[in-house]
Amino acid sequence: MSTHDHYHPPGLQHQFEDMKQQEESVSIGMWAFLVQEIMFFGGLFTAYLVFRSRYPMAFAAGSNHLDAFWGGLNTLVLIVSSLTMALTVYYAQKGNRNMQVILIIATMFFGAVFLGVKAIEYSDKFNHGLVPVAGLNHKSKAEEPAAKEEGKTAAGEKHEPNPRGEFQWTGENYEASVKIITEAHEKKYLTKYEEVGYYSNGELDQNKVRDKVRIFYWIYFVMTGLHALHMIVGLGLMTWLLIMAWRGTYSADYYSPVEISGLYWHFVDIVWIFLFPLLYLLGRHFMHGGGH
Amino acid sequence: MAEHHDIEHTEAHKEHIGLPGYFAVFGVLVVGTILTYFVATIDLDSILFPGANTLVALLIAFTKMTCVILFFMHVYWQSKMIWLSAVAGFFWMAIMFAYTMQDYLTRVTGTFNP
Structure with missing residues (x-):
């Protein structure tokens, strides 16, 4: 069949009847990928659900060390980037090259800001011995007064020496968790797993509490790390999109790559919309204005 | 002629919600985020029932997700x-x-x- 015996939009591939069918096929393909991504993150959300239902107080205590300000700021940053992405699609449909280029650069800028904030947060965890893998934390020798470099952040904050860079749950962090666990214990709010999981012979066991908080930090790092990886992939996509948009590839007749890159970017935003309340805000109402 | 008609149809279809619509959705998302942040500081677990804080946070997150999926991801028109x-x-x-x-x-x- 000749493709030149009738009017033919320039972006139409041979196998499709018309642009509408082509656009729909492209969208369905992308949605199949996104559904797979839902299942992929869904497994991690399931792990979160299982362990949080088991050790809610350890999760609340771990969550209270995360800085809800940075988490909230990053949520807003991602929402702005989602808006600029949606507007990129809008202007691609209009074939407005300059607005596409400006908005893709804006989207990339906010994506980079997100990753920058994430780096600030991760370095805080590294310095406080909260990375759940032994050896991947800041190593401080026993004789070295650790307060020298950390003392500026919070006066009177105690830091145990950490020669091997292990996961630590000590000082202020531990005391805060003791407070909420004891309170929940008195109100008989602890789950049956918590009664066994925090206490040894009726006494609160610091190592046991640490190990339960460590589960929270495992989930925090895997989920936010995987999300950050998706952001990096997204920035790669945006770079490609920027080059293509710069060349004026997209018009009202052909803008599917912009549309499906947008779907991906919004999906990553949605994952963060859930990660923010589920990781950062668990125990804030216990703190009554104190703590982080 | 038939093709031409199709193109015109998708042209009108592509408008989606337009610029004011996109900014309205953005406004809802920002308000939702700020609301999530401040509601988390109120002890709803004691005032209402245990788990109320998480429930409210998730309800707001679901609302935000629905807005993004329907309007930013254009599912509403698909x-x-x-x-x-x-x-x-x-x-x-x-x-x-x-x-x-x-x-x-x-x-x-x-x-x-x-």
Whole structure:
């Protein structure tokens, strides 16, 4: 069949009847990928659900060390980037090259800001011995007064020496968790797993509490790390999109790559919309204005 | 002629919600985020019932997600097939949650030793 015996939009591939069918096929393909991504993150959300239902107080205590300000700021940053992405699609449909280029650069800028904030947060965890893998934390020798470099952040904050860079749950962090666990214990709010999981012979066991908080930090790092990886992939996509948009590839007749890159970017935003309340805000109402 | 008609149709179709609509959705998302942040500082667990804080946070997150999926991801204007894909993803996730939890929540302490 000749493709030149009738009017033919320039972006139409041979196998499709018309642009509408082509656009729909492209969208369905992308949605199949996104559904797979839902299942992929869904497994991690399931792990979160299982362990949080088991050790809610350890999760609340771990969550209270995360800085809800940075988490909230990053949520807003991602929402702005989602808006600029949606507007990129809008202007691609209009074939407005300059607005596409400006908005893709804006989207990339906010994506980079997100990753920058994430780096600030991760370095805080590294310095406080909260990375759940032994050896991947800041190593401080026993004789070295650790307060020298950390003392500026919070006066009177105690830091145990950490020669091997292990996961630590000590000082202020531990005391805060003791407070909420004891309170929940008195109100008989602890789950049956918590009664066994925090206490040894009726006494609160610091190592046991640490190990339960460590589960929270495992989930925090895997989920936010995987999300950050998706952001990096997204920035790669945006770079490609920027080059293509710069060349004026997209018009009202052909803008599917912009549309499906947008779907991906919004999906990553949605994952963060859930990660923010589920990781950062668990125990804030216990703190009554104190703590982080 | 028929093709031409199709193109005009998609042209009108592509408008979606337009610029004011996009900014309105953006406004809802920002308000939702700020609301999530401040509601978390109120002890709803004591005022209402245990778990109320998490429930409210998740309700806001679901509202935000629905806005993003329907308007930023254009699902509102898409075919039934895409609606089905989107809904199926969350339906299967719900099955995964439900079947996993019906196992874990009904185990006796000690089977999965803390």
